[in-house]
Amino acid sequence: MSNYWSQYWQQGHLTSFGEDIKGNYSGPLKQVWQALFAPLNESHRVLDIATGNGALVSLLYDDNIQNSLPAVDAIDLAKLQIESSLLTRSETTKFHDHVNAEELPFTDDCFDLIVSQFGIEYANWNKTLVHVARCLKPGGKAQFVVHNSESTIVKPNSAILKMNIELAKKGGPIDTLKSLCQTLQKQGKGAPLAEKHRNKLNKIMNKLVQQDEYAFKATNFHLLARSCMQSISQIEQVSSLFSAFESERKGSVERLSDLINAAVDDKQKRKITQLIAVNGLKLELFDVVSNEQNLPLAWQIQLVKPLK
Numbered sequence: 182m183s184n185y186w187s188q189y190w191q192q193g194h195l196t197s198f199g200e201d202i203k204g205n206y207s208g209p210l211k212q213v214w215q216a217l218f219a220p221l222n223e224s225h226r227v228l229d230i231a232t233g234n235g236a237l238v239s240l241l242y243d244d245n246i247q248n249s250l251p252a253v254d255a256i257d258l259a260k261l262q263i264e265s266s267l268l269t270r271s272e273t274t275k276f277h278d279h280v281n282a283e284e285l286p287f288t289d290d291c292f293d294l295i296v297s298q299f300g301i302e303y304a305n306w307n308k309t310l311v312h313v314a315r316c317l318k319p320g321g322k323a324q325f326v327v328h329n330s331e332s333t334i335v336k337p338n339s340a341i342l343k344m345n346i347e348l349a350k351k352g353g354p355i356d357t358l359k360s361l362c363q364t365l366q367k368q369g370k371g372a373p374l375a376e377k378h379r380n381k382l383n384k385i386m387n388k389l390v391q392q393d394e395y396a397f398k399a400t401n402f403h404l405l406a407r408s409c410m411q412s413i414s415q416i417e418q419v420s421s422l423f424s425a426f427e428s429e430r431k432g433s434v435e436r437l438s439d440l441i442n443a444a445v446d447d448k449q450k451r452k453i454t455q456l457i458a459v460n461g462l463k464l465e466l467f468d469v470v471s472n473e474q475n476l477p478l479a480w481q482i483q484l485v486k487p488l489k
């Protein structure tokens with residue numbers, strides 16, 4: 182994993198959905214946690230795997246009707262930027278950055294509950310489930326909400342990933358916009374070559390909009406084109422617009438490729454189910470979490486470590 186998650190968390194987001202989810206998870210993605218969190222109290226110890234900036238820990242605090250908080254360890258491979266209100270809420274909650282889920286640094290049989298929201302699937306299931314089984318107390322539970330390859334989250338992101346790759350093809354939109362800018366800067370407005378590039382760019386952009394308008398707009402390429410035209414006489418400004426766009430685009434390709442690879446399909450569901458059994462854990466539930474329109478949002482996995 183590159184350090185794009187560290188950069189992302191440093192921007193202060195609470196969830197991994199950036200501006201798309203203001204505040205914390207709500208609706209079905211919150212409801213799946215409520216029953217599990219409500220009975221927890223100070224006698225319990227919880228582990229949150231791949232916590233990010235602590236969205237799930239924050240839900241746990243909200244849902245804890247006992248108002249006597251369990252001890253929480255929240256780990257992530259990335260460098261985190263936890264809000265101070267979350268950090269100071271409980272003395273027994275500890276956030277650990279740069280910790281790999283595949284090598285959990287906790288003693289055997291120490292957690293009553295292990296949870297993860299859109300996190301554990303980014304790590305290697307094989308290695309991570311060994312540690313989940315080891316660190317859970319006998320009788321302890323685990324719940325993971327993980328990306329589903331057919332979900333309303335993964336499918337549009339898969340289209341955005343394809344669009345971001347399409348933009349950078351040789352002779353494609355980015356190259357054509359660059360040629361247009363360079364020609365306008367050298368030959369001025371109305372030059373026949375500039376008009377040729379402009380026509381080509383318009384054609385390509387129209388085609389991509391027709392192909393998938395949502396994915397095209399999500400790349401922000403149309404905003405880059407507009408900003409370049411607005412500052413066409415400032416050569417350095419245009420060049421820095423391209424650099425910023427390219428670094429954003431590359432980051433997005435990395436992040437979305439990881440998301441697509443992490444998302445669980447039916448074949449992986451069977452593999453994970455086997456790994457759960459191999460590690461001596463009992464599968465209680467492996468089912469789809471749906472939205473209000475009955476479309477898939479995620480998988481919900483519940484496990485128990487049998488009593489010895």
Ligand SMILES: C[S@@+](CC[C@H](N)C(=O)[O-])C[C@H]1O[C@@H](n2cnc3c(N)ncnc32)[C@H](O)[C@@H]1O
Nearest residue numbers: 186196197231232233236258259281282303304
């Ligand atoms: C989609 S984010 C989810 C964060 C958080 N649970 C949430 O719902 O907002 C995925 C997180 O998994 C973390 N991650 C990826 N691989 C990991 C690993 N092997 N061990 C621990 N964390 C990992 C990333 O750093 C990132 O913070």
